[in-house]
């Protein structure tokens with residue numbers, strides 16, 4: 001993975017990325033592209049002293065919108081730019097030893113997959129260093145009409161572990177204009193959070209292809225087998241093509257939409273394949289903080305193969321209507337004690353409501 005070796009807090013201020021959210025700083029000369037539809041963020045629900053403070057999800061939605069330069073009508077607050085493809089997920093025999101869920105214990109099921117750039121800026125160039133991690137959202141379409149989602153990003157370890165910290169990070173960046181005295185809010189925030197700095201550094205360059213990134217759920221889920229036995233896991237989605245990232249020279253030469261073009265080209269030649277794993281924690285590994293990575297020596301169970309074969313037609317309409325959510329679960333998969341998942345779900349719902 002390409003990593004900037006001399007990244008300082010000051011350069012982060014020029015274009016902080018987190019989870020792909022573009023942090024636009026007042027007066028910053030690297031303002032993000034805006035669409036014609038970009039408008040001012042709606043007033044926060046707590047703008048009147050008479051009203052109760054906005055909920056945490058609402059406050060997060062408000063800062064995300066602000067960081068993206070306003071609402072981009074019809075697009076997600078985050079991971080706005082993407083491509084939807086489809087294929088088949090074939091579970092392994094081992095998968096059903098962990099989960100009785102239909103997609104893990106039965107025959108192969110169709111999947112709908114959306115790859116995305118971070119940020120809520122729909123026309124951001126794929127090469128922009130502020131994009132942060134790329135996303136993959138996998139929908140397992142279960143026979144009989146049900147479905148369940150796995151929503152992951154291309155970094156092992158999330159930028160922060162709690163919704164409060166996520167809000168704090170955005171607020172700190174938005175408060176750190178060029179005229180703010182040092183140490184400013186984001187310098188102070190990141191100064192005590194080395195894992196967030198690591199995340200920002202390691203997501204500064206794009207993968208060579210959506211098909212050459214590894215993706216991580218970071219948040220933990222609970223798999224339940226047919227006898228009711230429960231196992232906490234985190235998902236990993238590893239590319240059969242191997243992990244490959246662009247360096248700065250290659251990034252400078254790549255086109256603004258190269259990730260989509262590359263995927264279309266690859267799929268016209270043959271399937272794009274990923275392996276889905278469940279990583280199992282050892283006793284004592286934290287399950288309630290997605291920023292704390294479980295060591296690489298932890299047991300991994302291969303759950304199956306995702307074989308993508310087709311770019312879906314009607315991209316615009318499909319991307320607008322598709323709603324992925326990490327809490328869309330089926331029998332055999334449950335929430336863990338990770339508080340970020342329900343919080344995410346609430347913020348995603350606000351984003352979905354805005355693109356109707």
Ligand code: HEM
Nearest residue numbers: 076077078079114135136137152153166217347348351352
């Ligand atoms: C506090 C934490 C987080 C917040 C507030 C947040 C917020 C959002 C929002 C608002 C969206 C747009 C939803 C929509 O309109 O459909 C989104 C999409 C997405 N998020 Fe998060 N997110 C968080 C954490 C994460 C984590 C931990 C991951 C994965 C490890 C992740 C991966 C994604 C992906 C892949 C998408 C795009 C889904 C799609 O293609 O529709 N997010 N996020």
